[in-house]
Amino acid sequence: MLENSFGHPPVLHAQNLYRSFGSTTALNGVNLEISLGESLAIMGPSGSGKSTLLHALAGIELPDSGSLMLSLPGTQPVDIQQLADKARTKLRRQSFGFVFQSGLLIPELTAEENVAMALMINGTPRSAAITQAGQALAALGLAGMEQRRIGQLSGGQMQRVAIARAQVTGAMVVFADEPTGALDSATGTEVLDTLLDCTVGQGKSLVMVTHDPSVAAKCDRVVKLHDGQLISDSRRGTSAMGGDVR
Numbered sequence: 001m002l003e004n005s006f007g008h009p010p011v012l013h014a015q016n017l018y019r020s021f022g023s024t025t026a027l028n029g030v031n032l033e034i035s036l037g038e039s040l041a042i043m044g045p046s047g048s049g050k051s052t053l054l055h056a057l058a059g060i061e062l063p064d065s066g067s068l069m070l071s072l073p074g075t076q077p078v079d080i081q082q083l084a085d086k087a088r089t090k091l092r093r094q095s096f097g098f099v100f101q102s103g104l105l106i107p108e109l110t111a112e113e114n115v116a117m118a119l120m121i122n123g124t125p126r127s128a129a130i131t132q133a134g135q136a137l138a139a140l141g142l143a144g145m146e147q148r149r150i151g152q153l154s155g156g157q158m159q160r161v162a163i164a165r166a167q168v169t170g171a172m173v174v175f176a177d178e179p180t181g182a183l184d185s186a187t188g189t190e191v192l193d194t195l196l197d198c199t200v201g202q203g204k205s206l207v208m209v210t211h212d213p214s215v216a217a218k219c220d221r222v223v224k225l226h227d228g229q230l231i232s233d234s235r236r237g238t239s240a241m242g243g244d245v246r
Helices: 050-057 085-095 111-120 126-139 154-168 186-197
Strands: 010-021 024-035 039-043 065-072 095-101 173-177 207-209 223-227 229-235 239-240
Touching: 010 050, 010 207, 024 050, 024 065, 024 186, 024 207, 039 050, 050 173, 050 207, 095 154, 095 207, 111 126, 111 154, 126 154, 126 223, 154 186, 186 207
Parallel strands: 039 207, 039 223, 095 173, 173 207
Antiparallel strands: 010 024, 010 065, 223 229, 229 239
16 A cells, blocks of 8 residues: 555545535535544635535545545555445444534433444444443543433533544544534543544544634644635645645
């Protein structure tokens, strides 16, 4: 597998992604390569195409045209764009993790059950899933809170549960949409540090949409969209195109 300029193998390679909603162009020929072990922040004003790009990269929403190659270690490259719905759903369950602003946790379940669910839908027996979920929660500082329901947790604790759920399956790519947007600054910093430790800290990739420059500044790389086009690409204070976006 070839390495790119980040120094690690590319795990996602998007080429000429286009997506329109009626007369509105959300993605306009986006080309983007994401490395294994890299944290990438996607920024831009409202309506610039950030969430559409995130959803396209994650195989949630197919672009109208273009290709999206996924190259995981030890596997053959796959064009996500060409997969049938069922195969794409399976790929998301097994290879991707997700953390959203609201967490999207199931309030009727305990913290432990929310995390275990990610394993159980992939075929892990309940007892083993519960054990692994408890270990994942403990690793994120939530030991003793396994049996609490979501409404009994603080905002920061809920996001830690969401992070545990995203990484418990061993997903190599985690997608996050404004994961600190609903938190105060101190809690947001703690959650972001945890998210980075659980992803790039373990050689995995993190792709994150954020409006917050201080959040983006903690990532290895920042790309900026405007009217569906990639207008800048910054890596640790240097600019690949269009100047520094921070």
